[in-house]
Amino acid sequence: MSADREFQIASYQNQHGGNAPPNSQQGVQSYPPDPYTVGQHQPLLxxxxxxxxxxxxxxxxxxxxxxxxxxxxxxxxxxxxxxxxxxxxxxxxxxxxxxxxxxxxxxxxxxxxxxxxxxxxxxxxxxxxxxxxxxxxxxxxxxxxxxxxxxxxxxxxxxxx
Structure with a gap:
């Protein structure tokens, strides 16, 4: 990770109470939940x-x-x-x-x-x-x-x- 990117993450963490920004490598982005399932394998529709x-x-x-x-x-x-x-x-x-x-x-x-x-x-x-x-x-x-x-x-x- 570049020094500039690390600075941006540190700046964001200082402003938001230590939480990583949503698009950083610390927080894993996931897809929205599947409307057909509840939990892992329990279909709803x-x-x-x-x-x-x-x-x-x-x-x-x-x-x-x-x-x-x-x-x-x-x-x-x-x-x-x-x-x-x-x-x-x-x-x-x-x-x-x-x-x-x-x-x-x-x-x-x-x-x-x-x-x-x-x-x-x-x-x-x-x-x-x-x-x-x-x-x-x-x-x-x-x-x-x-x-x-x-x-x-x-x-x-x-x-x-």
Whole structure:
């Protein structure tokens, strides 16, 4: 540190009762507190990635319901049952998404597993030549990727009151 800088710090300390200036090397500057956490790993607000996963689960459930109704109207109850059976992972993700605000880490794990099955079902549909498989594949990847970050895990491991 230069002599001029040391003089400035000493002058500041004399004027302010011995405290180091905020930009000196003695006091470590820190970033403002994270609004999503209280303490070290206790999230206060639901992180954006968990909200995205929840919205995507709602969208997937809506698409599955719409597809079931359309298949039922167009091809009969057998086709509606087939579409509903293929949408079982979507139903699992949707039920987990309903509990994201209140439940623990098992909701996250279950949603990731259901999203993985959604990816597999989407790949299977694409392999059979069904073009809607790309929608399930994309939604499954997006949901699993949104629930994978550490901040998402911190949200599900938070203490509940």
């Amino acid at each position: 639901m992180p954006g990635s968990v909200r995205v996963a929840r919205v995507l689960a709602y969208v997937a459930a809506g698409l599955a319901a719409l597809g079931t109704v359309v298949a039922g109207v167009m091809a009969g109850p057998g086709a509606a049952g087939a579409v509903l059976g293929a949408a079982m992972p979507v139903i699992g993700v949707f039920i987990c998404a309903l509990r994201f605000a209140r439940s623990g880490p098992w909701a996250r794990v279950t949603a990731i597993v259901c999203a993985s099955f959604l990816i597999l079902f989407g790949l299977g549909a694409l392999g059979r030549g069904v073009p809607t498989g790309i929608v399930w594949l994309g939604l499954g990847i997006a949901i699993a990727a949104a629930l994978a970050p550490r901040r998402s895990g911190d949200w599900f491991r938070r203490p509940r009151s």
